[in-house]
Amino acid sequence: MDVRFTDLKKSYDGRLVLDLPDGGIRSGSRTALIGPNGAGKSTLLRILAGLESPDHGTVHYDGKQEAPRQDITLVFQKPYLLSTTVENNIAYPMKLRGLSKAQIAERVDELLEELGLTAFKKQKSWKLSGGETQKVALARALSFHPKLLLLDEPTANIDPYTTAEIERMLLAISRKESITTVIITHNLAQAKRLCDQVLMLHKGKAVEAGTSQEVLARPQNEITRQFVAGELIL
Amino acid sequence: MDTIGHGFEEAIRLIFAGDAEIFEIVGLSLYVSIFSVVVSTILGIPLGILLGTCRFRGKGILVRIIYTLMSLPPVIAGLAVFLILMRRGPLGSLQLNYTVAAMIIAQICLVTPIIIGLTYNMVKEKALVVNQLGMTLGAGRIQRLRLLIYEMRVGITTAVISGFGRAISEVGAVMIVGGNIKGKTRVMTTYISELKGMGNFERAMAVGLILLLISFVVNAALYHFQERESR
Secondary structure, three states: OOEEEEEEEEEEOOEEEEEEEEEEEOOOOEEEEEOOOOOOHHHHHHHHOOOOOOOEEEEEEOOEOOOOHHHEEEEOOOOOOOOOEHHHHHHHHHHHOOOOHHHHHHHHHHHHHHOOOHHHOOOEHHHOOHHHHHHHHHHHHHOOOOOEEEEEOOOOOOOHHHHHHHHHHHHHHHHHHOOEEEEEOOOHHHHHHHOOEEEEEEOOEEEEEEEHHHHHHOOOOHHHHHHHHOOOOO | OHHHHHHHHHHHHHHHHOOHHHHHHHHHHHHHHHHHHHHHHHHHHHHHHHHHHOOOOOHHHHHHHHHHHHOOOHHHHHHHHHHHHOOOOOOHHHOOOOOHHHHHHHHHHHHHHHHHHHHHHHHHHHHHHHHHHHHHOOOOHHHHHHHHHHHOHHHHHHHHHHHHHHHHHOOHHHHHHHOOOOOOOOOHHHHHHHHHHOOOHHHHHHHHHHHHHHHHHHHHHHHHHHHHHHO
């Protein structure tokens, strides 16, 4: 899904938190949103997900202004799982879309296997660890083959082994299904591993955008350079 | 201790002897309580959800009023219903005072705020996150509402059982509007009150134990449901 935004502005309590003249996310790309806290990354993600409306400006999805909710999903940093089994959590979006029981069962099993969660199929969601919860949330988000996948720090507070598993699965599925993916991350190594594009935000503005190799290895903007080097003083 | 012991023996005897009067009183108690709780649930859950999800002027005041009504003294509820239904009252033409219908109305007044208040608190806690989750998974408005109710199912059950507990154990309101008329509006709590007045402590204890037994069965069912849902 190709996403274009024009003159996006968003304020909270009179404070401008997002001010993007124009830009976009290329179809099939994996874009890392980077920047210090308060840069406007989550606000941009929520606007792209259709959870919030901008005060000004427009977002076009494949040329259309209305957000196609059935094709967009967002996974939060601390995902909420329904108080039921892992299987039912993953099946829920497919039930909403009227898929047959056989189709749902097949897709659930496929995702559980991909994430190494087969043993947890009948497990109640509140008995899962943080990493398992994040994996189930991811499987649920991917279950209905979204065209735009938005991830808000999907591996924050997760151990390196589980992080690697999640990254492996994300790469495999987003490549296989050509899902346009936007990931907020503070982990620049992860941004390099997972993403082909990077958008650096600072105080609500886009200060640099380009391929991850360019932006992370040879940043052109001084703020990006300081951020990448860990020298940015807020 | 003798009174309690004899009361216990009497309770067992009454249950197994099939005392017609006791069965009638227990039956009416259950009927009034269950009927009022069903109506209160039908009213209270949608109102609690509306209150929790809508923004409007005066919401803060309304919530405070509902919280106050959650602990409304039954005699006040009974008195208010009695005054409204009395012959010279606004609904006097219905001639409902000293009927089962008046008892149900009084209990609805007591139970509905409890269900609204408890539902409102659950909605406040869950609505935002469940609504956002629903939106990110492609659920429409009705589907998100259903999801919210599903996620609150244990809490809703607790609210309903709390309402039932209030209804079945209530004496002041049903005494005022029902009058404790034998064979017509006499329920367990008003009967216990009358037996105590007559000095028949054993029988009062016996009816009290039956009331406790009913309460235990209802709460055991709730506990079973909660355990099943959290296992």
